[in-house]
Amino acid sequence: MAGAELFNRLPEDCISSILSLTSPKDTLSFSLVSSFLRSVASFDFIWQTFLPSDYNQIIDKSVIPLNYSSKKELFVHLCNSILLDGGNKSFALDKSSGKKSYIISAEELSILYGEEPDHWTWKSVPESRFSKVAELKVICKLEVKAKLRTSILSPNTKYGIYFIMKLSDRAFGLNSVPVEISLEIGNRKEVHTAYLDHRNGEKEKQRDQRLPYKRKDGWMEIELGELFNSGDEDEEVRVSLREVKGCHVKGGLVIEGTEVRPKH
Template sequence: MVATGEHLYDLPEDCISSIICLTSPRDALKLSLVSSIFRSVAELDCVWDAFLPSDWQHIATKSVTPLKFSSKRDLFFCLCNSILIDDGNKSFALDKLTGKKSYVMSAKELSILYGDEPTHWNWKAIPESRFSKVAELKVICKLVVKAKLRTSMLSANTNYGIYFIMKISDRAFGLSSVPVETSVEIGNRKDVHTATLDHRNGEKDLPDEKQRYERVPYKREDGWMEIELGELFNGGDEDEDEEFTVSLKEVKGFHVKGGLVIEGIEVRPKH
């Protein structure tokens, strides 16, 4: 408590910085608008170092392009803009509001049934993708896509949503009648839902509650569509490490289909 007659601005700089470190990136930016004193403290490296993940140096070494920054604040916002890592097969980003980690695994990082068969899948570059190649379905009877990740990649004490990023080509066929099972499995826990790839339900710019419940694709800001595969609460410390599996697959019957374009699977914090 500040004594009577004293002002919060009269606190030592290290006290103010310690207080800001206990907030969030969003709060730090708001406080920087209060006064010149708060602005100068809110730009200190020690403040933004508290908002960066503890393994940021390891992440930076995996970046395809060397990171350029003059301060920890610059570095934070550089990572918020998304960087390509692991030879360009993943992208990494920090949430601007919270500093929590998020990843997108490219189609190359996924296990796709018959993905290496040219008669079934076409791997190609398209300008709207952040990755060098996407997977376009030519024709197949059974669709199965899986990915394995580890909780050590994610921020602790954070609820994550996991999303399948896709497009439907003009030549698509058979996808509107395909019910698929989506799941997130970790240990003996499995979160299972039913979804549809019917792209006609994805014309809305934002998902409403009905879309969320039915698990149908909807448009993203980047022009792709996404389906929520499930949720995962990562409650452990960042030093703990468990493998979890996410999947999208047909479980009933066989339907000839084609025209699905897969960019990848995203794991991001839910607000």
């Protein structure tokens, strides 16, 4: 208590400068100490430092106009995720660190034969944040690719990239052989194998082999790879999921998109 009382005696600008050097999580914790600190912890100056430097450009790309009366309120809005670029991307800030994350919709991915109605259907589902997802009808060769630039990510941050998917009730052939998942950035390439369907427990996980697991939003995800964005240069990141062993008939895969988010 004595420490809190001492802190309360500091000038407001001194306290706000200290809080701006911490994190959103720490600042919210400080605001619980006293009504005085709660008032200081809401200063725009502090929350401006927690917002990404390009937050104005991000706001301009928002599908729905954002209404906010303070930088703290804006930060909270962005933590709840917003749709960008005509609804083809989802953007959010990590509420504890302020780091950026994105989800790229299926419509922004390169899906082999994705425009062929005999192979894929595009439809709306209530559980998706996007207007359309891609559902595989039937195909022999599966290949999905995505690209992004490191300049859109937070600097000095380790990221994971994830393939977001589901299996329909009619899914078949997706547990026959593993798929190859890869991440390329510069001259580095990270390659793993994964099974998209292991519901029957027929496949046991082998070394360096990945399986989908359930997310809080009800979808499934597989980690495609990870990267560290230093922020020193803008590099292209390429990720892919593809079948490389023969040709096997399959169907029932539902794709929502690809997510890149900070790893803690």
